[in-house]
Amino acid sequence: xxxxxxxxGIGICLPQTVLSNDDVIRRGQLDVNDEWxxxxxxxxxxxxxxxxxxxxDLALGAARAALASAGTTGTDLVLLATNTPDHPCxxxxxxxxxxxxxDGVPAFDxxxxxxxxxxxxxxxxAFLRSGLYGTVLLIAAETYSRIVDPCDxxxxxxxxxxxxxxxxxxxxxxxxxxxxxxxxxxxxSGSDLITIKAGGSALPAHSRPLxxxxxxxxxxxxxxxxxxxxxxxxxxxxxxxxxGWPLETVEAFIGHQANQRILDAxxxxxxxxxxxxHGNIRDLGNTGxxxxxxxxxxxxxxxxxxxxxxxxxxxxxxxxxWGAAALTWPAATPVSHPHPAPPxxxxxxxxxxxxxxxxxxxx
Numbered sequence: 001x002x003x004x005x006x007x008x009g010i011g012i013c014l015p016q017t018v019l020s021n022d023d024v025i026r027r028g029q030l031d032v033n034d035e036w037x038x039x040x041x042x043x044x045x046x047x048x049x050x051x052x053x054x055x056x057d058l059a060l061g062a063a064r065a066a067l068a069s070a071g072t073t074g075t076d077l078v079l080l081a082t083n084t085p086d087h088p089c090x091x092x093x094x095x096x097x098x099x100x101x102x103d104g105v106p107a108f109d110x111x112x113x114x115x116x117x118x119x120x121x122x123x124x125x126a127f128l129r130s131g132l133y134g135t136v137l138l139i140a141a142e143t144y145s146r147i148v149d150p151c152d153x154x155x156x157x158x159x160x161x162x163x164x165x166x167x168x169x170x171x172x173x174x175x176x177x178x179x180x181x182x183x184x185x186x187x188x189s190g191s192d193l194i195t196i197k198a199g200g201s202a203l204p205a206h207s208r209p210l211x212x213x214x215x216x217x218x219x220x221x222x223x224x225x226x227x228x229x230x231x232x233x234x235x236x237x238x239x240x241x242x243x244g245w246p247l248e249t250v251e252a253f254i255g256h257q258a259n260q261r262i263l264d265a266x267x268x269x270x271x272x273x274x275x276x277x278h279g280n281i282r283d284l285g286n287t288g289x290x291x292x293x294x295x296x297x298x299x300x301x302x303x304x305x306x307x308x309x310x311x312x313x314x315x316x317x318x319x320x321x322w323g324a325a326a327l328t329w330p331a332a333t334p335v336s337h338p339h340p341a342p343p344x345x346x347x348x349x350x351x352x353x354x355x356x357x358x359x360x361x362x363x
Contacts, residue, residue, distance in 0.1 A: 011065025042260025046160030081116030116289030
């Protein structure tokens with residue numbers, strides 16, 4: 001009988017620094033105010049990693065916390081979903097495995113932008129169902145503060161840093177934490193909607209001169225909004241059909257924490273009642289691949305759901321990519337790892353000079 005993947009550990013690691021909307025506005029000299037950001041995104045604060053702390057450092061903390069939550073010290077496979085790896089080469093996951101004391105364990109990065117966690121979840125589930133590995137550590141971590149232009153109100157007000165991880169093991173479909181099905185999709189015709197143009201083989205980082213638009217993440221908000229709502233709604237509906245859950249039996253809905261308007265629009269189209277919607281976008285903003293597991297950890301910590309509750313996840317990101325999953329709510333108790341301390345000597349990040357943004361409003 002094919003085993004069912006089960007989530008049995010959840011861990012998080014967040015930077016200590018909290019940036020308010022006013023902090024973001026002052027730093028980038030943005031021509032908006034706190035109310036403008038809150039009403040358009042639902043975001044009030046976000047976290048920022050200090051100089052010297054990279055994605056891998058946050059990922060390591062979340063990984064250790066997830067293993068502690070699961071009551072174990074080892075794993076057979078390490079996956080890292082991220083859009084902000086420590087280096088273009090090598091991958092960040094092998095270094096994390098080494099720092100965990102798991103040398104020899106296969107480890108690799110997975111890039112699907114904000115859809116990374118669900119792409120990683122589908123990958124982890126495939127490995128577990130195949131029987132090739134007995135346990136999987138899936139980490140999602142981002143330091144978007146390294147790729148966000150502080151002068152661009154369409155991104156500076158939205159993104160934050162953070163990491164979360166889950167552990168998975170083989171189990172039964174009727175136990176808490178069982179991942180019953182996943183649904184993934186992509187459409188490269190929209191690859192220009194969320195981009196960082198420089199840093200790859202098409203436009204190497206050493207190319208000169210590079211413009212701000214080439215160096216930092218750029219997002220075409222109105223188009224992203226339309227695609228996100230449609231794709232998240234479609235794949236979530238397909239997932240419910242696949243698993244055979246009537247809508248009224250869904251007890252928890254967690255979408256990618258990109259924008260509160262998107263989350264509300266998707267939930268409204270699906271017919272999910274407000275009391276079944278869970279998230280933390282107000283406090284953490286958009287943490288990319290880490291957003292769904294961070295929202296799961298916050299929901300579990302709040303004690304809002306009973307183990308076994310029917311849960312629907314859905315996401316959307318650059319690429320374009322999207323996905324959904326149906327699972328029963330895990331029985332795991334989340335563990336938070338202390339934020340990593342920066343090195344004693346670091347090169348301070350400088351905020352580039354800003355010119356007043358004239359771009360269109362976010363979403």
